Amino acid sequence: MTDQSDNTGRDSDATALPAVDEHLVSGAGWRPYPATMLGPESGTIARAYRPGGDTLVRLDNVYKSFGSLRVLNGVSLDIKRGQTTVIIGPSGTGKSVLLKLIVGLLTPDRGDAYYDGKCVNTMSASGLVGIRKEIGFLFQMSALFDSMDVGQNVEFPLVEHTRMTEAQRDERVDRVLRMVGLSGLQRKWASSMSGGQKKRVALARAIVLEPRLVMYDEPTTGLDPIRADLINELIIALNTKFGITSIVVTHDMASAAKIADRMLLLYDGNIICDGDPETFLRSENPLVQRFIQGQADQIELESIRQGLGTDKSAE
């Protein structure tokens, strides 16, 4: 059951998405902020901090466990409209779970998730359909339909959620594929695309409904540095040109420093550091610094050495 109504009128307007700026595709010449890698010692900041608007997403004291595994342990968080918020944290710490709670794919055990002032975890099925039309989700594994071609994959949300004509859908699909640099590849099988191409098809699908919020789960993982930077540019462009609020989960610190207005570190079930990139990256919290600098935990290293038989204490 899908709710076909849309009081914004956006769905019926195939031309609402602004015309493609070739700079979006090429990445050349359109660079609103210096593309410097921000390290703790660099002394420069990639983006000027923007305070953002009112709260678009709110988590209020959210707990989530799977069986005996406690993943989120009372997380509270406000995401400001218009900002790009980057979430980093160790593997398995609950970053993807957190995104899924926001869009109602998972439900908190305790606490509440709000989107635009509405409580997501108590929402009706039609309410959830409504917010999912406003939230684009780039899943960690792209999650394309292998049995469909690229065009059908990207068109899918338009078929599900709008009353657009076929011609309008074709035009919109063409436009978003151009935005991600995959123009003319509509009839290629999704299964025949490379990992990086799949990510971009998934991104095209995530933005095809002109969402207000896009959540990107590891958008640059597995991409070569040039493709990764293209994705960074797209995230920035969607945010600054079209006003899309972004939440980006990433392990890619160069990407984080380039795109973030705000950075969060999720660790052991809680947000332990939260601030603008400059403040965040200069944090004296040793966990933050270890994470930024990619330093392995000494205890974990020791256990690997023991497993490999290279442990000095065992000699």
Ligand SMILES: Nc1ncnc2c1ncn2[C@@H]1O[C@H](COP(=O)(O)OP(=O)(O)OP(=O)(O)O)[C@@H](O)[C@H]1O
């Ligand atoms: N549907 C589920 N059922 C059971 N366990 C789950 C489910 N979803 C996530 N988990 C568990 O919750 C923990 C957090 O998972 P999550 O996918 O959010 O990690 P992550 O921080 O995104 O990690 P990564 O950086 O590797 O993507 C993991 O231990 C995972 O196995």
Ligand SMILES: [Mg+2]
């Ligand atoms: Mg994940």
